[in-house]
Amino acid sequence: MDRIDALRLFVDVAEAGSFSAVARQRTIATSTVTLAVGQLEQETGARLMVRSTRRLVLTFEGETLLADARRIVAEWDAALGSLRQDGPLAGPIRVSATNDFGRIRLRPLLDAFQERHPGIHMTLLLSDIAVDLVDERIDLALRSGPLPDSGLRARLLLRGGRLACASPAYWARAGKPAHPDELAGHNCLVLARPGAPIAAWSFQEGTRRFTVKVSGDRQASDGDVVREWALAGLGITFKNAWDVHNDIAAGRLETALDEFRVDGIDLYAVQPGGLPHRRVAALVDFLAEALNRPE
Numbered sequence: 001m002d003r004i005d006a007l008r009l010f011v012d013v014a015e016a017g018s019f020s021a022v023a024r025q026r027t028i029a030t031s032t033v034t035l036a037v038g039q040l041e042q043e044t045g046a047r048l049m050v051r052s053t054r055r056l057v058l059t060f061e062g063e064t065l066l067a068d069a070r071r072i073v074a075e076w077d078a079a080l081g082s083l084r085q086d087g088p089l090a091g092p093i094r095v096s097a098t099n100d101f102g103r104i105r106l107r108p109l110l111d112a113f114q115e116r117h118p119g120i121h122m123t124l125l126l127s128d129i130a131v132d133l134v135d136e137r138i139d140l141a142l143r144s145g146p147l148p149d150s151g152l153r154a155r156l157l158l159r160g161g162r163l164a165c166a167s168p169a170y171w172a173r174a175g176k177p178a179h180p181d182e183l184a185g186h187n188c189l190v191l192a193r194p195g196a197p198i199a200a201w202s203f204q205e206g207t208r209r210f211t212v213k214v215s216g217d218r219q220a221s222d223g224d225v226v227r228e229w230a231l232a233g234l235g236i237t238f239k240n241a242w243d244v245h246n247d248i249a250a251g252r253l254e255t256a257l258d259e260f261r262v263d264g265i266d267l268y269a270v271q272p273g274g275l276p277h278r279r280v281a282a283l284v285d286f287l288a289e290a291l292n293r294p295e
Helices: 003-016 019-026 030-044 060-084 099-116 168-174 180-185 223-231 245-249 278-291
Strands: 049-051 056-058 090-097 119-126 140-144 153-158 162-166 200-205 208-213 237-240 254-256 267-271
Touching: 003 019, 003 030, 003 056, 003 060, 019 030, 030 060, 056 060, 090 099, 090 278, 099 119, 099 140, 099 223, 099 245, 099 278, 140 278, 153 278, 162 168, 162 200, 162 245, 168 254, 180 200, 180 208, 223 237, 267 278
Parallel strands: 090 119, 090 140
Antiparallel strands: 049 056, 140 267, 153 267, 162 237, 162 254, 200 208
């Protein structure tokens, strides 16, 4: 039997003065209560109670253990309560996201969440490379999908796709392509990851999906740098819809090839396996509501 459970039953017996009364209160067998006290006596090497047909009397060792047992059980219950009660959210949350999404969309939302819950301590790690959640002690990662099969838990936050977009100045100078094949004649801004630059952009024509190899005079490992180049009129970028949502709404970027867009590149909240802490679950709920709120 778990030692905390044994101590709890020992305290109950000492207060009730009866093995059978505790068994009835807890809806367990009297033998289970007897076993718990016997386990403690075996571990302490001392008789804790003197039993008779009429009453139970604590020995000196039993009285000594009773004081400690009450304190230990109370501290254990308090520790569990601080973790799972409905009190204020508090404690650290480590969040991972891509550079541009983290800076543009996520950071203001994390600030708003902390305003509601000032006991939260947030760490935001930005990288366009997927980090190992366990090694980096990440509580929550925001990743685009479809996601590979893994032992991680994922919740859909936002549906989307990738958009070919550039500044109005670039389109005025170079013209908008009518078909993805025409991207070969444009300066395309490529997000470069170690050993695998994203130089093949995916499109769909009817039911046929296909990729187009693109090239240009600039590559960067930081998605936000690629976006800034596009805003400066230096070429076409291929971005997740939520990364350029504000720029498109403000007219800083304009899309092309929308009829060839591939959907299903959705945004997910990804967490390590196991039961998430209440503060992390609350953050996921907050992000799901905020990201889908009409502007």
